Amino acid sequence: xxxxxxxxxxxxxxxxxxxxxxxxxxxxxxxxxxxxxxxxxxxxxxxxxxxxxxxxxxxxxxxxxxxxxxxxxxxxxxxxxxxxxxxxxxxxxxxxxxxxxxxxxxxxxxxxxxxxxxxxxxxxxxxxxxxxxxxxxxxxxxxxxxxxxxxxxxxxxxxxxxxxxxxxxxxxxxxxxxxxxxxxxxxxxxxxxxxxxxxxxxxxxxxxxxxxxxxxxxxxxxxxxxxxxxxxxxxxxxxxxxxxxxxxxxxxxxxxxxxxxxxxxxxxxxxxxxxxxxxxxxxxxxxxxxxxxxxxxxxxxxxxxxxxxxxxxxxxxxxxxxxxxxxxxxxxxxxxxxxxxxxxxxxxxxxxxxxxxxxxxxxxxxxxxxxxxxxxxxxxxxxxxxxxxxxxxxxxxxxxxxxxxxxxxxxxxxxxxxxxxxxxxxxxxxxxxxxxxxxxxxxxxxxxxxxxxxxxxxxxxxxxxxxxxxxxxxxxxxxxxxxxxxxxxxxxxxxxxxxxxxxxxxxxxxxxxxxxxxxxxxxxxxx
Amino acid sequence: xxxxxxxxxxxxxxxxxxxxxxxxxxxxxxxxxxxxxxxxxxxxxxxxxxxxxxxxxxxxxxxxxxxxxxxx
Numbered sequence: 001x002x003x004x005x006x007x008x009x010x011x012x013x014x015x016x017x018x019x020x021x022x023x024x025x026x027x028x029x030x031x032x033x034x035x036x037x038x039x040x041x042x043x044x045x046x047x048x049x050x051x052x053x054x055x056x057x058x059x060x061x062x063x064x065x066x067x068x069x070x071x072x073x074x075x076x077x078x079x080x081x082x083x084x085x086x087x088x089x090x091x092x093x094x095x096x097x098x099x100x101x102x103x104x105x106x107x108x109x110x111x112x113x114x115x116x117x118x119x120x121x122x123x124x125x126x127x128x129x130x131x132x133x134x135x136x137x138x139x140x141x142x143x144x145x146x147x148x149x150x151x152x153x154x155x156x157x158x159x160x161x162x163x164x165x166x167x168x169x170x171x172x173x174x175x176x177x178x179x180x181x182x183x184x185x186x187x188x189x190x191x192x193x194x195x196x197x198x199x200x201x202x203x204x205x206x207x208x209x210x211x212x213x214x215x216x217x218x219x220x221x222x223x224x225x226x227x228x229x230x231x232x233x234x235x236x237x238x239x240x241x242x243x244x245x246x247x248x249x250x251x252x253x254x255x256x257x258x259x260x261x262x263x264x265x266x267x268x269x270x271x272x273x274x275x276x277x278x279x280x281x282x283x284x285x286x287x288x289x290x291x292x293x294x295x296x297x298x299x300x301x302x303x304x305x306x307x308x309x310x311x312x313x314x315x316x317x318x319x320x321x322x323x324x325x326x327x328x329x330x331x332x333x334x335x336x337x338x339x340x341x342x343x344x345x346x347x348x349x350x351x352x353x354x355x356x357x358x359x360x361x362x363x364x365x366x367x368x369x370x371x372x373x374x375x376x377x378x379x380x381x382x383x384x385x386x387x388x389x390x391x392x393x394x395x396x397x398x399x400x401x402x403x404x405x406x407x408x409x410x411x412x413x414x415x416x417x418x419x420x421x422x423x424x425x426x427x428x429x430x431x432x433x434x435x436x437x438x439x440x441x442x443x444x445x446x447x448x449x450x451x452x453x454x455x456x457x458x459x460x461x462x463x464x465x466x467x468x469x470x471x472x473x474x475x476x477x478x479x480x481x482x483x484x485x486x487x488x489x490x491x492x493x494x495x496x497x498x499x500x501x502x503x504x505x506x507x508x509x510x511x512x513x514x515x516x517x518x519x520x521x522x523x524x525x526x527x
Numbered sequence: 528x529x530x531x532x533x534x535x536x537x538x539x540x541x542x543x544x545x546x547x548x549x550x551x552x553x554x555x556x557x558x559x560x561x562x563x564x565x566x567x568x569x570x571x572x573x574x575x576x577x578x579x580x581x582x583x584x585x586x587x588x589x590x591x592x593x594x595x596x597x598x599x
Contacts, residue, residue, distance in 0.1 A: 121538075192567075285560070288557055292579070293553055300583075315594075318590050321594070329554065
């Protein structure tokens with residue numbers, strides 16, 4: 001793809017915006033809002049991470065040492081909610097804000113003021129979640145899935161979580177509307193849909209998924225709210241309701257949500273791998289097709305989360321087959337990444353290390369997903385640490401590794417400085433090693449029968465748990481190095497060229513580094 | 528004097544079978560480059576969406592038929 005723009009970026013007199021705190025409160029600039037999203041996400045990542053370390057500290061040895069069981073349940077619940085809704089999802093929206101306009105040659109997002117509102121809804125939601133620990137009864141301890149009847153019984157912490165989910169859902173829906181409108185209407189002349197970078201494609205599809213399922217979650221938690229306070233009995237069997245219905249509604253949201261958290265990661269990896277293999281992405285169109293296919297299939301597999309709840313054998317088979325079939329388009333993607341690397345002139349800078357780490361470790365998470373898709377095996381493994389290992393392999397080694405890769409890939413464009421490559425690589429290896437030390441033993445403790453969401457366990461699980469806890473603290477501390485690398489890169493460092501990576505393709509590399517406050521006021525022409 | 532203008536090139540609209548074929552391959556996640564490039568000019572987005580929904584319904588129905596056959 002070639003781009004031509006007759007616009008000099010040598011001056012930045014357009015950057016007349018309020019300074020200080022008000023710049024960030026009132027900003028409608030997609031780059032500022034992207035930065036806000038990314039910092040918000042990192043703060044929540046730290047909060048969720050501290051909760052995780054509190055969990056792992058308790059599980060270091062059998063017996064109850066630090067926390068009473070109810071507080072432990074609050075920690076597991078809030079760790080899940082904060083990581084999913086506060087860390088992973090906003091991080092990808094941050095990437096979308098920074099990169100989508102830059103990659104399609106648009107001057108900003110379509111609805112710039114709504115963009116500001118989408119972001120500023122998040123801090124109040126985060127405050128509701130975090131302060132819920134301090135209300136009577138503490139935070140919700142129903143698990144991040146908020147299953148009824150647990151969720152219909154908790155104290156006011158549950159109400160705070162419900163309101164937080166409402167707010168974050170509204171924010172996600174507005175963000176999605178913005179992203180879809182921007183992509184469909186503001187592409188540079190000549191950039192047809194099938195010329196869009198894959199990151200933009202994956203976000204277009206993700207935004208549709210978000211619009212489809214966030215209202216379902218909002219409906220589910222609203223029904224919980226009315227059951228709690230307004231006398232309805234949607235999920236109360238004594239009043240003619242059905243607690244299992246909550247699970248169906250929740251997972252009809254929850255499974256597409258899994259893909260909401262992984263499709264943008266696929267997009268980021270699909271940008272990084274071609275750049276460092278110095279070859280165009282293998283099978284671009286099949287990548288687009290596979291992404292759409294995964295999105296469609298994600299709507300018909302939800303009950304694989306509920307095999308032990310009880311359902312007719314025919315339903316079990318249906319959900320088992322449908323789930324296993326998702327491996328086909330996902331496999332297409334993995335093979336396409338590997339084919340892109342095949343005979344490429346590869347170098348392994350930090351973004352590429354994270355992309356390769358992603359492909360390797362995410363595939364392992366995908367395979368354990370296939371194991372869990374088999375109904376009779378799932379019935380054995382339901383609610384064991386095997387499940388915990390599986391979803392951390394796809395959400396940490398999948399989503400989080402892609403986020404790290406994306407940050408290192410675009411950070412020079414955002415800040416105008418090169419980050420410290422050596423420290424970046426050290427960060428990758430520490431993260432990769434400690435991730436596996438933490439989560440690989442969980443497969444074994446799960447297979448041996450250790451249930452999840454317990455503060456105490458039988459003696460035979462002690463060694464694996466001790467190992468997991470050591471790994472978790474190593475993983476957590478390694479992320480301080482990430483913070484250090486990013487902060488030092490923002491403060492200074494070698495000047496980054498416009499095209500930071502030799503093999504990188506796309507419009508974002510045609511603007512200077514750091515990207516000026518306003519870009520593509522005159523649309524570039526894509527040939 | 529007659530002005531000779533180049534006839535405007537209009538790609539022909541794809542027929543239902545071609546759309547079905549494209550959607551079938553998209554479910555698998557694979558498509559030949561040449562076939563994809565032809566699709567890009569002949570198939571309209573509305574056709575893809577309609578065919579995609581029909582494809583998804585057929586997919587679900589065939590899975591249901593399969594599991595009924597197995598459990599019967």
